[in-house]
Amino acid sequence: MSMADAIRRFVPDGSTVALGLSLEPVIPFAAGHEMIRQERRDLELVGPISDALFDQLIGAGCVRRVTAAWVGNVSEGLGHCYRRACEQQVPRALDLRDHSNFSISLALWAAAWNVPSLPTRTLLGSDILSTNPGLVSAGGLVHVEAVRPDVAMVHVQRADEMGRAHAWGPMGITEEAGLAAGGVIVTCEELVDSSVTLSDPNRILFPETKVVAVVHEPGGAHPSPVQGFFQRDHAFYRDYAEQSRSVDGYDAWLKQWVLQMPDRATYLSRLDVDSLRITQHRPSVPVDYGDE
Amino acid sequence: MSSYTPQELMVAVASREIRDTDLVFVGMRLPVLAYGVARNAHAPNARGLFEVGLMRDQPATAFLGTMGDPPNVAGALWATRMSNVMALMAQGHVDLGFIGGAEVDRFGNLNTSYVGEPSRPKVKLPGSGGGADIAILSRRWVTLMSHERRRLVEKVSFVTSPGYGDGTLGWRKRHGLLGGGPAAIITTLCVLRFPDEGGEAYLASVHPGHTVDEVRAETGWQLKVARQVAETAAPTESELAAIRRFDPEGFWTRS
Numbered sequence: 117m118s119m120a121d122a123i124r125r126f127v128p129d130g131s132t133v134a135l136g137l138s139l140e141p142v143i144p145f146a147a148g149h150e151m152i153r154q155e156r157r158d159l160e161l162v163g164p165i166s167d168a169l170f171d172q173l174i175g176a177g178c179v180r181r182v183t184a185a186w187v188g189n190v191s192e193g194l195g196h197c198y199r200r201a202c203e204q205q206v207p208r209a210l211d212l213r214d215h216s217n218f219s220i221s222l223a224l225w226a227a228a229w230n231v232p233s234l235p236t237r238t239l240l241g242s243d244i245l246s247t248n249p250g251l252v253s254a255g256g257l258v259h260v261e262a263v264r265p266d267v268a269m270v271h272v273q274r275a276d277e278m279g280r281a282h283a284w285g286p287m288g289i290t291e292e293a294g295l296a297a298g299g300v301i302v303t304c305e306e307l308v309d310s311s312v313t314l315s316d317p318n319r320i321l322f323p324e325t326k327v328v329a330v331v332h333e334p335g336g337a338h339p340s341p342v343q344g345f346f347q348r349d350h351a352f353y354r355d356y357a358e359q360s361r362s363v364d365g366y367d368a369w370l371k372q373w374v375l376q377m378p379d380r381a382t383y384l385s386r387l388d389v390d391s392l393r394i395t396q397h398r399p400s401v402p403v404d405y406g407d408e
Numbered sequence: 409m410s411s412y413t414p415q416e417l418m419v420a421v422a423s424r425e426i427r428d429t430d431l432v433f434v435g436m437r438l439p440v441l442a443y444g445v446a447r448n449a450h451a452p453n454a455r456g457l458f459e460v461g462l463m464r465d466q467p468a469t470a471f472l473g474t475m476g477d478p479p480n481v482a483g484a485l486w487a488t489r490m491s492n493v494m495a496l497m498a499q500g501h502v503d504l505g506f507i508g509g510a511e512v513d514r515f516g517n518l519n520t521s522y523v524g525e526p527s528r529p530k531v532k533l534p535g536s537g538g539g540a541d542i543a544i545l546s547r548r549w550v551t552l553m554s555h556e557r558r559r560l561v562e563k564v565s566f567v568t569s570p571g572y573g574d575g576t577l578g579w580r581k582r583h584g585l586l587g588g589g590p591a592a593i594i595t596t597l598c599v600l601r602f603p604d605e606g607g608e609a610y611l612a613s614v615h616p617g618h619t620v621d622e623v624r625a626e627t628g629w630q631l632k633v634a635r636q637v638a639e640t641a642a643p644t645e646s647e648l649a650a651i652r653r654f655d656p657e658g659f660w661t662r663s
Contacts, residue, residue, distance in 0.1 A: 138460065138461075138476065139459070139460040139474075139475075139476050139490075140460060140474035140475065140476030140477070141460070141476040141477075141478075141481075164490065164537075165534075165537050167474070184535065185535055185536050185537050185538070186534045186535040186536060186537035187534055187535060188534035188535075190436065190473075190474045191473040191474060191659075193534075194533070194534060195534065198532060198534075199531070199532050202529055202532035203529055203530070203531065203532055214521065214535060214536070215536070216536040216537070216538060216539070216540040216541045217459050217490060217494070217536070217537055217538040217541060218490075218491075218494045218498075218538070218540075218541040218545075219541075221490055221491045221494065222491075225491065236498075237498060237544070237545065237584065237585075237586055238494075238498070238540065238541045238544050238545060239540055239541075239544065240544060240570075240583055240584045240585050241544065241567070241570035241573060241580070241583045241584075241585050242536075242540045242543075242544070242567060242568060242569065242570055243521070243526075243566045243567040243568065244521070244536060244540060244568065246526075247521075247526050256584045257584075284487070285476075285478075285481050285487055286458070286460040286461030286462050286476060286481060286487050286488065286489075286490075287461050287487075287488060287489040287490070288460055288461055288489065288490050289489070289490050289491070290489070291489055292489075292491065341476065341477055341478050343478050343481050343482075344478075347477070347478060348473050348474060348476075348477050348478075350473040350659075353473075394478060398482055
């Protein structure tokens with residue numbers, strides 16, 4: 117399925133969308149940019165930390181609510197669109213549901229297990245309890261209310277047409293978000309035959325019954341890194357941080373890198389992608405599942 | 409002795425907080441460098457945990473812009489999900505955590521969320537990330553920040569990551585916080601430490617070239633001062649060499 121079709125079919129206005137779930141790596145920027153191009157509105161974004169993508173969606177006016185532990189630009193600091201939205205309601209006001217990294221994970225596990233909440237000892241003594249009604253302190257524990265995304269977006273190294281995704285590297289809160297979500301959109305570097313994915317079922321990220329779309333989108337995580345494929349493009353994050361300091365600068369950036377890009381291939385053609393490609397490889401040793 | 413930047417000194421001081429065999433919740437920016445320095449010097453048996461879902465022994469050999477960069481994953485001891493890393497911390501297995509702060513008060517409470525009223529913030533900061541989790545669950549923690557009057561404040565406008573609360577004896581225990589709380593605040597001018605039983609920060613050492621009066625003037629509360637304020641030991645040649653190996657272009661330490 118094409119990215120445009122996946123977003124059109126599975127991400128209507130008002131959706132609760134989980135993305136950026138592995139923290140800094142494999143952020144589904146291509147999927148985010150397509151949501152901006154299709155002018156999605158009133159989204160609730162769910163994630164642990166967001167490295168620039170939430171900021172871009174907020175600046176484009178797509179977002180009504182943010183349910184997250186951290187929003188900014190990891191190597192550069194503050195998110196300027198996020199600040200403008202929270203401080204000046206530009207381009208619109210945001211409803212914030214503050215979490216810590218641990219509590220947003222628990223909120224998704226609660227939804228995955230279909231229970232109203234899960235208890236934890238984290239956040240005791242934090243004022244985060246006073247700003248998020250979904251965190252309730254009782255009996256010496258904090259009860260973290262379930263957060264159920266309509267859709268989770270993940271970028272992986274490879275997947276097959278049936279939605280069996282192979283991912284490697286740190287997982288952040290990807291698994292609980294996928295299980296909690298109504299459906300998962302998988303974008304991948306390589307679209308492979310099912311004989312590849314099924315050769316290693318332990319590495320399959322989600323049950324195929326959860327996956328609603330598979331999009332073959334090489335480079336779909338740029339500027340974030342993809343283990344074994346791409347380094348992080350630090351300079352791209354720095355340029356975004358500098359340009360997005362002003363509304364005009366952000367608008368120009370958005371026009372150049374999102375609105376005027378018909379698709380991901382065109383976007384990649386404007387970059388020196390080869391300088392980011394990982395060329396030194398370090399394959400793991402295959403495991404033997406046996407055949408009897 | 410070669411010259412060094414304030415950030416290089418902070419990294420060296422932070423690295424000395426890491427004890428051999430510590431399990432360290434590393435965090436981002438300067439602590440990543442501090443972990444590398446410690447591991448190559450006095451803490452060869454330390455292990456680092458990263459909330460993205462990683463455990464390492466050897467520090468990554470290439471520059472890291474974030475903890476999730478490929479060089480931090482290759483050669484890891486464990487690549488996993490965040491909730492597994494948090495499980496270790498919830499069990500009290502994390503000896504030391506590092507947290508970045510925007511504002512701190514005399515009791516070590518950190519604000520990384522809102523300056524001003526949360527409903528109408530003057531400045532919206534990025535939020536907790538794993539900061540609150542580290543502050544509450546790690547056995548001890550250290551924070552690093554630029555020493556400015558607007559950052560070291562009488563009262564933080566929002567407690568994202570609790571230190572010793574209102575400073576009364578046993579505040580953390582009474583509120584059910586598992587970990588021991590902040591051990592030190594490392595700034596661009598000095599090191600503030602806390603008594604073993606917690607409570608209020610005091611000036612323990614002043615960095616070379618700075619004075620107690622200067623520290624007092626840049627601190628937003630009436631600062632307690634140790635009977636004998638030491639001079640912070642400058643970074644050694646080998647500490648500086650390690651820092652510059654992990655941050656060759658000065659991305660974190662010279663900008």
